[in-house]
Amino acid sequence: MSLRADPTLISEIERFGAADVSACFNCGNCTAICPLSKGETVFPRKVIRYLQLGLTEKLEASPEPWLCYYCGECSETCPREANPGEIMMATRRWLISRYDWTGIARKLYTSKVWEVGLTLAVSLFVVLLFVLFHGPMLTDRVSLNTFAPVKWVEYGDWIMAATLSFFLLTNAWRLRRFVMGDVRAGPSIYLSEISTFLSHAMTQKRWRECDHSRMHWLKHFLLVTGYATMLILIMVLLRWFQTDGWNVTSLFGYYATAVLLYVSADMMIGRLRKRHEIHRHSHPTDWMFLILLFLTSLTGILVHLLRMGGMPVPTYVMYVIHLAVAVPMLVVEVPFGKWAHLLYRPLVIYLVTVKAKAKSTVEATETVPVTT
Amino acid sequence: MNSEEVKIGVYICHCGGNISDKVDVEKVAEDAGNLPDVTVSRTYTFMCADPGQELIVEDIEKHGLNRIVVASCSPSLHETTFRSAVVRGGLNQFLYEHVNIREQVSWVHASTGEATAKATTLVRAAIARVRHHEPLSLIRVGATSRALVLGGGVAGLRAALDLAVYGLPVTIVEKSSRLGGQVAEFGTVFPTGESGAELVRTLVRDVSALEEITVLTGARVTGATGYVGNFTVMVEQERGDGSTEDLEIPAGAVIVATGSRPYEPDMGEFGFGQFPEVVTLPDFIQILNETRADGDLTVNGKMIRRAAFIHCVGSRQIEGIQKPKPGRPLNENCSRICCTATLKAESDLIEKFPGVFVYDLYRDIRTYGRNHEEIYERASRDGVSFLCYEPATPPVVTMAAPDDTGNLLITVKDNLTAGMEIEVAVDLVVLAVGMEPADVGPLAESLKLPAGADGFLQEVHPKLRPVEMAVAGVVLAGTCQSPRDIEESCASASAAAVKVAGLLTRGHVDLEPYVARVNADRCEGTGICLSQCEYDGALKIVESVIDGRAIRKAVVNEALCTGCGACVAVCPTRAIDINGWTLDQFEAMVDAMCADPVEVASD
Numbered sequence: 012m013s014l015r016a017d018p019t020l021i022s023e024i025e026r027f028g029a030a031d032v033s034a035c036f037n038c039g040n041c042t043a044i045c046p047l048s049k050g051e052t053v054f055p056r057k058v059i060r061y062l063q064l065g066l067t068e069k070l071e072a073s074p075e076p077w078l079c080y081y082c083g084e085c086s087e088t089c090p091r092e093a094n095p096g097e098i099m100m101a102t103r104r105w106l107i108s109r110y111d112w113t114g115i116a117r118k119l120y121t122s123k124v125w126e127v128g129l130t131l132a133v134s135l136f137v138v139l140l141f142v143l144f145h146g147p148m149l150t151d152r153v154s155l156n157t158f159a160p161v162k163w164v165e166y167g168d169w170i171m172a173a174t175l176s177f178f179l180l181t182n183a184w185r186l187r188r189f190v191m192g193d194v195r196a197g198p199s200i201y202l203s204e205i206s207t208f209l210s211h212a213m214t215q216k217r218w219r220e221c222d223h224s225r226m227h228w229l230k231h232f233l234l235v236t237g238y239a240t241m242l243i244l245i246m247v248l249l250r251w252f253q254t255d256g257w258n259v260t261s262l263f264g265y266y267a268t269a270v271l272l273y274v275s276a277d278m279m280i281g282r283l284r285k286r287h288e289i290h291r292h293s294h295p296t297d298w299m300f301l302i303l304l305f306l307t308s309l310t311g312i313l314v315h316l317l318r319m320g321g322m323p324v325p326t327y328v329m330y331v332i333h334l335a336v337a338v339p340m341l342v343v344e345v346p347f348g349k350w351a352h353l354l355y356r357p358l359v360i361y362l363v364t365v366k367a368k369a370k371s372t373v374e375a376t377e378t379v380p381v382t383t
Numbered sequence: 384m385n386s387e388e389v390k391i392g393v394y395i396c397h398c399g400g401n402i403s404d405k406v407d408v409e410k411v412a413e414d415a416g417n418l419p420d421v422t423v424s425r426t427y428t429f430m431c432a433d434p435g436q437e438l439i440v441e442d443i444e445k446h447g448l449n450r451i452v453v454a455s456c457s458p459s460l461h462e463t464t465f466r467s468a469v470v471r472g473g474l475n476q477f478l479y480e481h482v483n484i485r486e487q488v489s490w491v492h493a494s495t496g497e498a499t500a501k502a503t504t505l506v507r508a509a510i511a512r513v514r515h516h517e518p519l520s521l522i523r524v525g526a527t528s529r530a531l532v533l534g535g536g537v538a539g540l541r542a543a544l545d546l547a548v549y550g551l552p553v554t555i556v557e558k559s560s561r562l563g564g565q566v567a568e569f570g571t572v573f574p575t576g577e578s579g580a581e582l583v584r585t586l587v588r589d590v591s592a593l594e595e596i597t598v599l600t601g602a603r604v605t606g607a608t609g610y611v612g613n614f615t616v617m618v619e620q621e622r623g624d625g626s627t628e629d630l631e632i633p634a635g636a637v638i639v640a641t642g643s644r645p646y647e648p649d650m651g652e653f654g655f656g657q658f659p660e661v662v663t664l665p666d667f668i669q670i671l672n673e674t675r676a677d678g679d680l681t682v683n684g685k686m687i688r689r690a691a692f693i694h695c696v697g698s699r700q701i702e703g704i705q706k707p708k709p710g711r712p713l714n715e716n717c718s719r720i721c722c723t724a725t726l727k728a729e730s731d732l733i734e735k736f737p738g739v740f741v742y743d744l745y746r747d748i749r750t751y752g753r754n755h756e757e758i759y760e761r762a763s764r765d766g767v768s769f770l771c772y773e774p775a776t777p778p779v780v781t782m783a784a785p786d787d788t789g790n791l792l793i794t795v796k797d798n799l800t801a802g803m804e805i806e807v808a809v810d811l812v813v814l815a816v817g818m819e820p821a822d823v824g825p826l827a828e829s830l831k832l833p834a835g836a837d838g839f840l841q842e843v844h845p846k847l848r849p850v851e852m853a854v855a856g857v858v859l860a861g862t863c864q865s866p867r868d869i870e871e872s873c874a875s876a877s878a879a880a881v882k883v884a885g886l887l888t889r890g891h892v893d894l895e896p897y898v899a900r901v902n903a904d905r906c907e908g909t910g911i912c913l914s915q916c917e918y919d920g921a922l923k924i925v926e927s928v929i930d931g932r933a934i935r936k937a938v939v940n941e942a943l944c945t946g947c948g949a950c951v952a953v954c955p956t957r958a959i960d961i962n963g964w965t966l967d968q969f970e971a972m973v974d975a976m977c978a979d980p981v982e983v984a985s986d
């Protein structure tokens with residue numbers, strides 16, 4: 012069966028941030044230098060080749076874009092300055108939009124109007140909720156739990172978490188279908204490899220294999236511990252965390268805030284300075300994500316400080332602002348944007364091992380000698 | 384033979400160890416030294432080195448040698464070296480005999496005994512022959528001070544201009560109605576981006592300004608006679624009224640610059656002739672140039688949105704994969720210009736019609752020239768999508784389904800995508816056709832110009848004498864010799880012009896003396912020799928009346944005789960011989976080799 016070339020894919024992928032797909036003349040230097048390309052999964056040249064020819068189905072089934080951590084060594088080596096690392100990044104954005112059945116991801120990546128519009132809309136919705144439904148605003152002392160009772164906030168959290176998980180998981184299901192293709196693996200194989208998924212999800216340890224980016228990996232790892240801490244504080248421990256007094260959970264809050272502020276600020280500075288390959292090219296969505304993350308952390312700690320400083324009204328206002336930043340960030344980024352990679356990367360590594368195992372099992376059964 | 388006593392010097396070269404490792408050179412020299420008339424017989428490490436040559440000069444002076452034999456490498460390498468040493472010693476250069484005991488002995492024999500015996504035998508034969516050598520002189524003939532340039536493309540024009548600047552009159556014979564050849568038809572040319580028509584206009588303007596140059600357009604060569612320095616070329620020129628005029632142009636030398644023509648694909652080759660959307664590169668260049676940028680690019684009335692270019696069509700053909708055209712050899716060579724020309728056409732297409740998507744299907748990209756790689760890079764940057772095919776699995780062009788995105792479908796196994804079979808739908812297929820030599824016509828037959836297996840005219844030596852032909856006085860310029868671009872064509876044309884100027888500005892030419900000579904005492908004027916001679920005018924029978932009796936004798940025109948020897952073989956009275964290669968000499972050589980065979984020593 013021959014594969015049909017589709018010349019429109021190049022301009023499509025360019026809308027996701029790849030500038031120079033056709034500059035590549037397929038020399039393969041990038042694949043040779045890439046510290047993560049090995050064994051059955053060789054990249055980035057192959058991925059670029061699929062893009063050049065517009066082999067959409069091949070690309071959708073490719074795990075390779077997720078195995079790249081953008082250390083940038085390939086881009087530094089490419090004789091045509093085709094920027095293979097950035098092409099891989101753009102391919103990941105495109106893939107996120109392909110997994111996403113709602114079509115929202117595609118809109119967010121290819122239209123600034125959509126990106127800013129959706130963020131603002133969710134923000135306004137949060138503000139509107141508070142305007143309509145906030146509790147009594149005590150002004151003699153700071154009482155956040157009267158203004159926004161923790162029970163209601165918790166309900167909101169859970170509804171949001173359920174909705175976002177629904178989108179994220181249905182997209183992940185589509186990812187599974189693309190990557191596995193027609194290879195069938197029984198539940199036992201899926202179960203036996205689950206530890207692969209967990210260890211990669213927790214540590215992103217593959218990334219450490221690029222020596223270039225040990226520092227980036229470390230910062231990214233810190234960032235993930237920050238997210239995880241915050242996630243637990245908000246989803247599980249909110250009734251202690253959102254206190255009007257002082258609780259030991261605040262200590263964890265300090266840690267998470269410090270990490271998130273530091274790393275997001277550092278990344279923004281990096282993108283402005285463009286010193287490292289990984290920061291040299293910025294898609295509008297990269298900026299949007301970093302700004303929202305930084306503002307979420309900043310407004311979070313300001314809420315805390317204003318409350319400790321005994322300023323009731325400013326605390327309430329800051330709290331609304333905090334949620335008007337945090338909620339859109341989560342809505343936009345978790346199922347449709349940058350955050351999705353935290354799930355997709357380990358998932359793909361996991362599926363690749365499952366697939367290999369399933370194939371070798373099939374081969375083993377197929378090659379059983381036939382006796383007559 | 385003259386009466387003076389013959390004194391022969393024999394020199395056996397070691398050639399480092401190239402000869403002496405296989406041939407017992409001392410033994411050969413000893414054998415030679417014992418032969419009658421051999422005064423000196425030596426061996427030396429490197430005869431061609433200065434001390435080796437000096438040995439000859441000194442021995443001539445010291446021992447009064449008058450015949451020299453050197454047994455060494457091939458005569459094409461060092462015959463002239465040793466001839467000049469002989470001249471330095473004060474002898475006539477034709478009193479020299481060369482024996483090749485390297486290429487023909489030491490390099491090709493495994494056994495030392497056999498190699499030594501063969502070398503000894505060859506040296507004995509040379510000694511037998513050299514004894515009969517006589518002093519000869521080069522044949523000096525006057526030369527016509529005019530060059531004829533066949534073909535008025537860039538190469539012909541360049542050569543004519545250069546010659547005129549050296550002060551030589553030139554006649555350009557161009558078969559079409561205008562000068563400039565193929566270049567006049569391209570829009571802009573790689574790598575400079577200048578207009579081809581403009582380049583040609585510049586050359587033509589300069590040519591018309593020089594009164595040394597006569598241009599005959601619409602002119603056809605019908606035949607040619609003569610030899611270096613004195614050719615006569617018959618030309619038939621069309622006149623405005625449809626009639627023709629016959630001209631005879633005398634020329635001291637001829638520059639062949641008949642150029643090339645694009646390969647015409649076979650019916651059905653990549654769909655050519657089968658689908659109107661399959662065109663050749665030169666045709667496409669013309670279509671592109673004729674279409675206005677604000678219009679639509681259409682071929683046969685169909686709008687072009689996607690185009691594919693296929694490289695190496697009619698070039699680099701492989702036996703068993705491609706079939707030669709009837710009467711033509713398989714073209715195994717790379718046509719050299721088509722890669723760069725194709726990539727340039729692709730960029731020109733995209734830059735003029737930015738909406739068009741271009742595929743490039745290649746075997747190798749050979750943008751070899753200076754500043755050609757930039758053209759490849761430009762095509763890449765312009766968004767051309769490259770696919771690489773193996774010669775054994777060339778792309779297949781078929782008709783697409785009516786609802787497809789293009790009229791034609793190309794299927795190709797793509798090396799760049801792990802050999803997967805890729806399908807592209809396109810509206811146009813452009814075949815990057817190679818170069819075929821143009822038809823040189825009757826001039827080639829009349830002057831017996833040699834051509835290579837690929838049909839391109841052939842030089843004497845591809846590296847050491849790349850401009851001259853084996854036929855003295857005929858030189859090559861441009862793409863009639865091999866595929867090349869304008870720069871290379873003009874460079875070879877300028878080289879050809881210098882060769883011709885060197886030949887004709889002296890006013891005479893010197894020819895080798897190895898031609899037939901008639902012994903008038905023996906010749907009975909039967910004219911049998913005449914019936915065998917293939918070269919017009921080389922031999923004739925002259926009648927004269929001596930003492931009241933009509934006497935017929937054969938007479939040789941030394942300038943026209945090629946020394947082939949056909950006449951010698953048939954003369955019943957042994958009246959005709961070739962200088963330096965007489966029948967006496969052949970007999971002496973055969974005797975020397977057979978009379979007393981050399982024994983082969985066991986290794």
Ligand SMILES: Cc1cc2nc3c(=O)[nH]c(=O)nc-3n(C[C@H](O)[C@H](O)[C@H](O)COP(=O)(O)OP(=O)(O)OC[C@H]3O[C@@H](n4cnc5c(N)ncnc54)[C@H](O)[C@@H]3O)c2cc1C
Pocket residue numbers: 533534535536537538539556557558559561562563564565566569571572573574602603604640641642643644645664665668720724821822823824860861862863867868869870872
């Ligand atoms: C598609 C294509 C694109 C090209 N693009 C470029 C480019 O961009 N840049 C570049 O440097 N080169 C290019 N080339 C190469 C270029 O065309 C040649 O280098 C150039 O034409 C060689 O000049 P020429 O004088 O040897 O031969 P020609 O241009 O072929 O001229 C030969 C002349 O001799 C005449 N003639 C032929 N036979 C006879 C005969 N028997 N008697 C009398 N006259 C005769 C012909 O009518 C013609 O006028 C291209 C070639 C092709 C095919």
Ligand code: SF4
Pocket residue numbers: 034035036037038039040041042056059088089090091092093094095
């Ligand atoms: S992206 Fe660059 S390094 Fe990689 S194959 Fe293409 S040209 Fe070569």
Ligand code: SF4
Pocket residue numbers: 041044045046047048054055078079080081082083084085086095096099221
């Ligand atoms: S960015 Fe790094 S990991 Fe990604 S393809 Fe390039 S070299 Fe490999």
Ligand code: SF4
Pocket residue numbers: 694695696698699716717718719720721722723747748749815817
């Ligand atoms: S120049 Fe290119 S297209 Fe032409 S024959 Fe050579 S390799 Fe083929």
Ligand code: SF4
Pocket residue numbers: 898899915916917918921922939943944945946947948949950951
């Ligand atoms: S040697 Fe050849 S060319 Fe010369 S006269 Fe005899 S047959 Fe003719």
